[in-house]
Amino acid sequence: MRRREFITLVGSAAAWPLVARAQQPPARPVIGVLSPISPAAATRNLAALRAGLLDLGYSEDRNVTLELRYADGAIERLPKLAAELVALNPAVIVAGSPAAALAVRDATRTIPIVMNSSPDPVALGLASSIARPGGNVTGFWWGDATLVGKRLELLKEAVPGIVRVGFIVRPDDPTGADEIKEIPIVTGALGLAIRVLEVRAPSDFEAAFATSVREKMQGLCINSSPLFVTHRAELAALAARARLPAVYGFHEFAIACGLMSYGAAAVYRRGGRTPPSMS
Numbered sequence: 001m002r003r004r005e006f007i008t009l010v011g012s013a014a015a016w017p018l019v020a021r022a023q024q025p026p027a028r029p030v031i032g033v034l035s036p037i038s039p040a041a042a043t044r045n046l047a048a049l050r051a052g053l054l055d056l057g058y059s060e061d062r063n064v065t066l067e068l069r070y071a072d073g074a075i076e077r078l079p080k081l082a083a084e085l086v087a088l089n090p091a092v093i094v095a096g097s098p099a100a101a102l103a104v105r106d107a108t109r110t111i112p113i114v115m116n117s118s119p120d121p122v123a124l125g126l127a128s129s130i131a132r133p134g135g136n137v138t139g140f141w142w143g144d145a146t147l148v149g150k151r152l153e154l155l156k157e158a159v160p161g162i163v164r165v166g167f168i169v170r171p172d173d174p175t176g177a178d179e180i181k182e183i184p185i186v187t188g189a190l191g192l193a194i195r196v197l198e199v200r201a202p203s204d205f206e207a208a209f210a211t212s213v214r215e216k217m218q219g220l221c222i223n224s225s226p227l228f229v230t231h232r233a234e235l236a237a238l239a240a241r242a243r244l245p246a247v248y249g250f251h252e253f254a255i256a257c258g259l260m261s262y263g264a265a266a267v268y269r270r271g272g273r274t275p276p277s278m279s
Contacts, residue, residue: 036226073230149186224249
């Protein structure tokens with residue numbers, strides 16, 4: 001081979017990686033999703049999130065990647081999962097509960113966070129004010145604690161003459177703590193006597209229902225903690241076995257054969273439209 005041909009061949013080969021790199025599409029933006037519930041329980045939420053992103057022209061088969069982490073109802077796992085997502089340096093992180101939002105906020109003060117919160121985000125320290133949140137947290141607050149009164153009102157309409165109601169709550173979850181504060185405000189107006197039953201793990205479920213039966217509760221109100229959403233079918237079955245009418249905070253409970261639910265809807269679809277531009 002002549003010298004000029006050899007130099008030309010080597011020069012062309014050296015250029016191949018550069019050409020290949022030039023033709024590679026830009027890296028897709030990553031959206032982290034920290035769900036406090038299980039993959040099965042989060043199916044409807046994720047479908048709504050994807051629909052909201054599609055409204056803005058984003059889909060996983062074209063121009064965006066979703067990184068999903070699930071706590072399976074165990075809020076103590078959230079900090080570790082939040083750190084995993086932050087390490088990926090996503091464009092934005094969607095946090096599916098107040099506890100999830102707090103875990104992500106503690107892990108990063110720069111990556112934008114889109115939250116779904118029922119407790120007041122100002123009281124939780126997630127925002128400076130509703131009008132001017134500041135920091136890196138945005139999203140939705142629907143004041144779920146005030147909806148407890150509506151749930152109890154609906155339960156009273158469904159069960160005429162009801163007086164004694166058990167309120168099953170996870171007290172170490174921000175949602176539960178917020179609703180406990182609201183109970184004295186709403187029960188007096190409705191003429192109900194509320195017995196707060198604290199639950200911290202699935203192993204506590206049967207004891208809470210046994211107490212409800214023993215103390216002759218006439219109905220139940222189940223808090224909207226991710227622990228309960230993850231185990232909604234088990235809770236609905238326990239309520240049916242105890243012959244106790246129960247009201248829940250999310251539609252998923254009714255799908256799992258719970259008597260009725262009342263709460264916020266379409267939050268995840270709106271959340272899909274909230275992330276900042278990723279172009």
